[in-house]
Amino acid sequence: MNRFPTTGRGALLPTLLAASCLALAQASLQPAWGQAIVQQPTPNADRLSEQMRILATSPTDLNALIEAGRLSTRLGDPEASVQFFARAEKVAPGDPRVLAGRASALLSMERPGEAMRLFAAAERAGLAARYFAADRGLAFDLLGYPTNAQRDYRLALSAEQDDEIVRRLALSLGITGDVRAANQLLDPLLRQSDRAAWRVHACVLAMQGDAAGADRIAATMLPGFGTQLAPFFRRLPSLSPADRAFAVHFGRLGTTPARIADARLAPPIVPAPRAEAPVAVAAAATPVQPVQTATRPRKLSGRERRAAAAAARRETEARQREAELAAARKAEADRVAEAARVAEAARAAEAARLAQVARAAEAARTAAAAEAARRAEAERVAQAQRAAEAARLAEAQRLAEAARLADAQRAAAAAAAREARDAAAAAPVQLASAPQPPAPARSDAAAAATDTTLATIIRNLTIPATELGVAPLPSAAPAPAPVTPAATVPVAPPVRVEPARPEPKPTPAKAAAAREPEKPAAKEPTAKVKEAAAKPGSAKTAAKDDPKAATAKAKTKAPAKPDPAKRDPARAWVQVAGGANKADLPKAYRALGAKAAALKGRQAWTTPLRATNRLLVGPFKTDDEAQAFVNTLAKQGLSAFAWTSEPGQKIEQLPK
Known part of the structure; x- marks a missing residue:
């Protein structure tokens, strides 16, 4: 917001400007400058107190709510006014008086665009324009349509004579450069020493470039403030009609974003043609002078010529300003339309972008779900494979353990069979002599013990003998025939021993553990065999003495083969x-x-x-x-x- 410096006494400049230029809805309510002289605020305050007493007993009284809102606006409290009209709207939705009252309150809050929209709604609802013409005229001035404003001011004056409306009309005429008409309106009030009228007169002079005249009025009517208002007076001629209206009514210089946004809320406005309507001024009738006729026109004085030239110049400038204003309004409308088009395109682009983002997010969610399902399936398959592999390894280990146990059993059985075979092979070599008849009996007992041991071992084994590679065991040697004293001692037929196939070699600890149970059964025959072999009548000695034994020993030897x-x-x-x-x-x-x-x-x-x-x-x-x-x-x-x-x-x- 463009303001003058606010240092020292200049801090009161906006208030001084508003008061000095007759802030339309509030000028008659300010207890400053000349308001105490022109009109006291007590009547409005008293009427508001009366309406509040009515509302205390009847909170939904529509007329009391509307009147309280209107009086609050006149007393400079538009916020309270809006609250009263909001309550009235709840009681009677769509009442045109409520719409017009809200519009007046918004106008006091420097929002003419929104107020104009509500004025139009109230008129469509059937409320007569003269009911709100004075405030709508101010809205027209603030939006830059002074000719429309002057038409509404005249309509309001036709219904009632109000000094406030006269001052507003004079300011509007000053905005359009019609100083003569403005002075005619203000003359009765100036004669009454109405200070508000003098302030309006100073603003009208300043808008036409007569800053010196405005300074003299300010110095006379506002002692001590004339020098601070001088910059303001010199800015007025260069402002647009809307800016002039804001300056003289609210003391605001320059356009703000809030003003621009509010102006866009106003409905379309058709500029009214400029009309020179007669203005009725009370107690200011001038006697009609007789018209003098002459054969030739009177020569104008220099002052009159200058005044006529100034009037023509002002008229030309006013027309130029109106043309510029129309062009500005058209440019503003085009700009607003372009902004709306750009905003719509931006909204469409944003909607498309959001749709694209939504589609991408949905695709990402679908892909994530598919990936999660794939990973879950892969994990399930991997777990199944691991379980199968673990089962296979467990089975392999079980088979390996079974094979190990089988090897141990086979080694133990092979060791036992080897001992038994050695014992069985050694038994037939023993010779039974006549002087020693018990020898054959001892040999039979050893063979029987060996058979019993082998039978016990083989019966307890579950491994087939063919897999163990054990040769068939020789049968027990038959008992020799009874020996007679005269006969020679017969020798047992030699037993052919087949060469044993290679046996598995057990580990020492496992073989010892496997052989341990069989040692007691095979100990006695083995010891006897060793004892018999150590005696002079052993199988080796007998083979040397007996040719048949030597022949049998030779037959037991197998032909030589490659050693695997x-x-x-x-x-x-x-x-x-x-x-x-x-x-x-x-x-x-x-x-x-x-x-x-x-x-x-x-x-x-x-x-x-x-x-x-x-x-x-x-x-x-x-x-x-x-x-x-x-x-x-x-x-x-x-x-x-x-x-x-x-x-x-x-x-x-x-x-x-």
């Missing part, structure tokens, strides 16, 4: 798994290698085990080294066990 133990010696291994399909073993080994880092870089091997195959790692130099590797795998979460291959057992290398 040299090609595949006994070696220490670590079994990590097993499987029936040998082709799947490399894949299983790679899976185990991903689980246990110790398997990386080591070669995988396999060897058959009944209907399955061992999956081996090695070979290791010693059993201790193999067991240490088993412990390493156990720390990495993989179950395995050490295993020693038999001499000659084929171990096949698996592809990587």
